Amino acid sequence: MKQQVHDAARRARVAAATLALTPRTDKDTALIAMADALLAHTDEILAANAEDVAAARNADIEENIIDRLSLGAGRVAAIAEGTRDIAALPDPVGEVVRGSTLPNGLQLRQIRVPMGVIGMIYEARPNVTADAAAICLKAGNAVLLRGSSSAARSNAAIIDMLRDALKSVGLPADAIQRIPADDRSSATHLMQARGLVDLVIPRGGAGLIKTVVERSTVPVIETGVGNCHVYVDADADLDMALDITVNSKTHRTSVCNAAESLLVHRAVADAFLPRVIAALQERGVTIHGDAAFQALSNDVVPVTVEDDDTEYLDLDISAHVVDSIDEAINHVRAHSSGHTEAIVTGSLAASQRFAMGVDSAAVMINASTRFTDGGEFGFGAEIGISTQKLHARGPMGLTEMTTTTYIVTGAGHTR
Amino acid sequence: MKQQVHDAARRARVAAATLALTPRTDKDTALIAMADALLAHTDEILAANAEDVAAARNADIEENIIDRLSLGAGRVAAIAEGTRDIAALPDPVGEVVRGSTLPNGLQLRQIRVPMGVIGMIYEARPNVTADAAAICLKAGNAVLLRGSSSAARSNAAIIDMLRDALKSVGLPADAIQRIPADDRSSATHLMQARGLVDLVIPRGGAGLIKTVVERSTVPVIETGVGNCHVYVDADADLDMALDITVNSKTHRTSVCNAAESLLVHRAVADAFLPRVIAALQERGVTIHGDAAFQALSNDVVPVTVEDDDTEYLDLDISAHVVDSIDEAINHVRAHSSGHTEAIVTGSLAASQRFAMGVDSAAVMINASTRFTDGGEFGFGAEIGISTQKLHARGPMGLTEMTTTTYIVTGAGHTR
Numbered sequence: 001m002k003q004q005v006h007d008a009a010r011r012a013r014v015a016a017a018t019l020a021l022t023p024r025t026d027k028d029t030a031l032i033a034m035a036d037a038l039l040a041h042t043d044e045i046l047a048a049n050a051e052d053v054a055a056a057r058n059a060d061i062e063e064n065i066i067d068r069l070s071l072g073a074g075r076v077a078a079i080a081e082g083t084r085d086i087a088a089l090p091d092p093v094g095e096v097v098r099g100s101t102l103p104n105g106l107q108l109r110q111i112r113v114p115m116g117v118i119g120m121i122y123e124a125r126p127n128v129t130a131d132a133a134a135i136c137l138k139a140g141n142a143v144l145l146r147g148s149s150s151a152a153r154s155n156a157a158i159i160d161m162l163r164d165a166l167k168s169v170g171l172p173a174d175a176i177q178r179i180p181a182d183d184r185s186s187a188t189h190l191m192q193a194r195g196l197v198d199l200v201i202p203r204g205g206a207g208l209i210k211t212v213v214e215r216s217t218v219p220v221i222e223t224g225v226g227n228c229h230v231y232v233d234a235d236a237d238l239d240m241a242l243d244i245t246v247n248s249k250t251h252r253t254s255v256c257n258a259a260e261s262l263l264v265h266r267a268v269a270d271a272f273l274p275r276v277i278a279a280l281q282e283r284g285v286t287i288h289g290d291a292a293f294q295a296l297s298n299d300v301v302p303v304t305v306e307d308d309d310t311e312y313l314d315l316d317i318s319a320h321v322v323d324s325i326d327e328a329i330n331h332v333r334a335h336s337s338g339h340t341e342a343i344v345t346g347s348l349a350a351s352q353r354f355a356m357g358v359d360s361a362a363v364m365i366n367a368s369t370r371f372t373d374g375g376e377f378g379f380g381a382e383i384g385i386s387t388q389k390l391h392a393r394g395p396m397g398l399t400e401m402t403t404t405t406y407i408v409t410g411a412g413h414t415r
Numbered sequence: 416m417k418q419q420v421h422d423a424a425r426r427a428r429v430a431a432a433t434l435a436l437t438p439r440t441d442k443d444t445a446l447i448a449m450a451d452a453l454l455a456h457t458d459e460i461l462a463a464n465a466e467d468v469a470a471a472r473n474a475d476i477e478e479n480i481i482d483r484l485s486l487g488a489g490r491v492a493a494i495a496e497g498t499r500d501i502a503a504l505p506d507p508v509g510e511v512v513r514g515s516t517l518p519n520g521l522q523l524r525q526i527r528v529p530m531g532v533i534g535m536i537y538e539a540r541p542n543v544t545a546d547a548a549a550i551c552l553k554a555g556n557a558v559l560l561r562g563s564s565s566a567a568r569s570n571a572a573i574i575d576m577l578r579d580a581l582k583s584v585g586l587p588a589d590a591i592q593r594i595p596a597d598d599r600s601s602a603t604h605l606m607q608a609r610g611l612v613d614l615v616i617p618r619g620g621a622g623l624i625k626t627v628v629e630r631s632t633v634p635v636i637e638t639g640v641g642n643c644h645v646y647v648d649a650d651a652d653l654d655m656a657l658d659i660t661v662n663s664k665t666h667r668t669s670v671c672n673a674a675e676s677l678l679v680h681r682a683v684a685d686a687f688l689p690r691v692i693a694a695l696q697e698r699g700v701t702i703h704g705d706a707a708f709q710a711l712s713n714d715v716v717p718v719t720v721e722d723d724d725t726e727y728l729d730l731d732i733s734a735h736v737v738d739s740i741d742e743a744i745n746h747v748r749a750h751s752s753g754h755t756e757a758i759v760t761g762s763l764a765a766s767q768r769f770a771m772g773v774d775s776a777a778v779m780i781n782a783s784t785r786f787t788d789g790g791e792f793g794f795g796a797e798i799g800i801s802t803q804k805l806h807a808r809g810p811m812g813l814t815e816m817t818t819t820t821y822i823v824t825g826a827g828h829t830r
Binding site for chain 2: 017020021100102103106108110113115116194198199213214217219220221237239240243244246247248251333351353355356357359360361362363364365366367368370371372376377378388389390391393394395403404405406407408409410411412413414415
């Protein structure tokens, strides 16, 4: 299996060298051919997906995972549309990031170039297969796709069609390759193919991400785990605070930018707690609260440190009253996964202190945590949300799938 | 030891939270106090260094390592001057990297913020201690300095003074901490303190860097190994090619941006090889050449694949004649460490093809490989040269010691 993964990576490197020199128009032509192929072969993709879904049901896999695994004609059309949208986005490759003429006359330019070969290790959702392939291709990269075994047939069908589309426009099919998922070791070999693979991106549950981070020798961008906080400041508009808390918690609970924790300044606790408890409970949320919350409702469960560290991804929220904004900041620093925190306040000073004091990828001032998203940010495409500080932080689009190189032009300059 | 390293990292996190909110003027005041302290205590630093040097001589350590270890009053003054220069540089923290108003009215800003806690694992040179501390501080980071045991006394003396200087201006001394070098495991604990340390930068020989890359669970920026190439194209000005080859190889051999390999297009081999062989041999360079080189001088040693993969850091160079620019590009891709490659050519097309075709941090067009350097690039300070693609590539200055965060301001926006 190691040999097989390394051989795939070597072929990907050859393809990447071609892609690095491929102009935007040719890449866009390929993306449109990919979108057309997905649409034209919808029936085959759905047939393969139906087999995956049937196998998952036989294996008694949880219904929410089956839901993420399942494709319909509408989802395939949406995937194709997404691929077409990526063709319409500007090409990040070639962008001059900085440039100057040095005192000795050397002309210095730092320009964006493709990363090279990117390994994706991900769970269930077959739409990630096409999305990741399209984003990587647009940014001039070859991609090695290692999905989950439960989606193996769907992924294989999609990848076969994408490869055919590349060939049809004269680009190397090996720019998009499938790493077999029937052997767990294939993921390990992919994440340890240092020198052959330039970057690994894990997408999935906390367990998957932890494994990749700990075992990879290839540089990794950690994505996704979101233990997000909403802090209601002493100077908050409480109607706004209620809307933002409810939206952040309940708009969609299974996503990384959903709120998992609520902090309320003591100055507004008397006025705010009864309202927020009622509003959350009305929507079926279990509040894991401190003494102040418990005192107001028998349905509030006592909060534990484990609660404070938990990304519920469900109708649960931990909740505390804090004595100051600094206590809120310290609580966030101690328990957050560094994804997104929101503050509701009318105070400019408080908003600035919170934004600079917490240490997270995104801070929402008077807005729902749910806005941390490549689509919402206007990136046009998103390959994941980075919760690490190196290279990319927050939603990652095409730009984050590139690196840079310095081109220095002289006239025989020596030192 | 693990406890000790983790405790230091926790104290560093507390200090980092303060530094993140410290304005530039206070950081610059600290840097000037640090420079003053180094100058005022030169005698103590030199006394500590003399003990390190004596111990190294007793242990029969190689003379070139002792040279890198040794400080004199001049070197200490230069270190202090470098610290003062960093105070004069712009603060990267707070820079708005991108910003826009989204269609829904949300105001999006991506701004530079400190990385947090940076671990440096490095060999011999005590000047790295002060340089790294100053660069990290200016960018708002706390730093954990794990130097080599051979420089332990020098590093301890320098770090004590820097910490006193921080205290004297009211900043937390724990922003600069020494990780003991008397136990090899301290480096391991530092590189595996994931969640406590945000970034590890190894600086030193290939062995050190390989160990850190393989064993670290904290994100790493790989630095330094430079197997740099000079390619003399068919359209090269041969006088210029000779100057650039000799300068790249011999100006300073022990540095990562020195050339280690020469590629010459066959079209100019007859005219160029005799000249370059004579010029290099005159300067004491051993040429490890292919048949074309061997045919012209008995002193040319047959080149091996190992030679092509070697960073000599000495008066040695591997040398080949190639049939085309693409053969040169493929040779570079196969053997380079991705640091710096130079092309000498009068052809615009050739310069572009080479620059986009190789896959390295820097490409010099008609200039010596020796120009890949933070100082030469005008960065004012350099903490190392990254040869990886993630986060930073090429010389790293203050900007590369920051990450970014998205600040999104709304007026009660929900989804």
